[in-house]
Amino acid sequence: MKTPSRHTALARRSFLQLGAAGIAAAALPLQAAADAADADAAIREIFGDKPLNEGRVSVKLPPIAENGNSVAITVAAESLMSPDDYVRRIAIFSPRNPIAEVALFKLGPRAGKAEISTRIRMAGTQRIRAVAEMSDGTLWHGSASTVVTLAACLIG
Amino acid sequence: MATIRIAAPDTASAGEVIELKALIQHPMETGYRSGPDGKRIERDIIEKFEVTYDGETVFEADLQPGIAANPIFTFYTRATASGPIVFKWTDQDGESWSETHDLTVE
Structure with a gap:
């Protein structure tokens, strides 16, 4: 037995990545x-x-x-969460999943803290976006990206 | 009967912001997958999650298939008065499950 050199290990990894990308590319056109x-x-x-x-x-x-x-996600909005300055709604969007909307949360001044954690599906590497609507009607936007090595929807 | 897990404090002081965690066992079948026979597996998701406390809805979520199986949510509410916190999930066919957690405010 001989441990594979660093070079072949890397080559294998990039080969596997290519394979995964190939499967993803082949499967994606089937879905909108x-x-x-x-x-x-x-x-x-x-x-x-x-x-x-x-x-x-x-x-x-x-x-x-x-x-x-x-994939674990936490979305937080900066707000006093007082009776006249609070977060009304927060929504999560995916630019790459079959349906762009992932979830819509309705909060109120009683939440005390505008922070929500959940787990989402990601059909590939992408930048997940979140929008918060404040009690004064203004909209605020934030985002974060994740590299997904094995996409949802294709496997179990 | 779906398994439900709730993590919430039993007691809190008035005005304290408490963390609530709720999980329900559910496949959240997207409707985009194919089964072993090659046929598309029908969509089967929970569409609504609602939490009421002290006579008011304190948290509400509209879910899409983008939420992972066995949906779990962690969120917050301000402890106001002793009473039940009711967690309720409703699926696309209108079937619902709920769980109650009693909170004592000191």
């Missing part, structure tokens, strides 16, 4: 995958045409996810 425009449309459908401000919303995702079927 959303794209960036769909995510924009989904945001407009839920929140209307108001301008999206950058900031106040943070999205936490792991930098790399081995399995796109279950």
Whole structure:
């Protein structure tokens, strides 16, 4: 037995990645995958045409996810959460999943803290976006990306 | 009967922001997968998750197939009065499951 040299190990890894990418590329055309425009449309459908401000919303995702079927995500919005200054709604969007909208959360001043954690499916490497609607009607936007090595929808 | 797990404090002081964690066992079948026979597996998802406490809805979620199987949510609420916190899940066919957690506010 001989341990593979660093070079062959790397070659094997890139080969595996190519294989996974090939499977993903072959399977994707079967499904209507959303794209960036769909995510924009989904945001407009839920929140209307108001301008999206950058900031106040943070999205936490792991930098790399081995399995796109279950990726931990935390979305937080900066707000006092007082009776007259609170977060009304928070939504998560994916520019690459078959459906751009992932979830819509309705909060209120009683939440105390505008932070939600859940697990989402990711059909491939992408930048997940989150939008928060404040009690004054303004919209705030944040995003984070994750490299997905095995996409959801293709396997169990 | 779906298995439900709730993690929430039993007691809290008035005004304290408490963490609530709720999980329900559910496949959240997307409708995009094919079974071993090559046929598409029908979509079967929970569409709504709602939490009421002290006579008011304190958290509500509309779910899409993008939420992973066995959906889990961690969120917060401010402890106001002693009483039941009711967690309720409703699927696309209107079937629902719920669980109650009693909170004592000191």
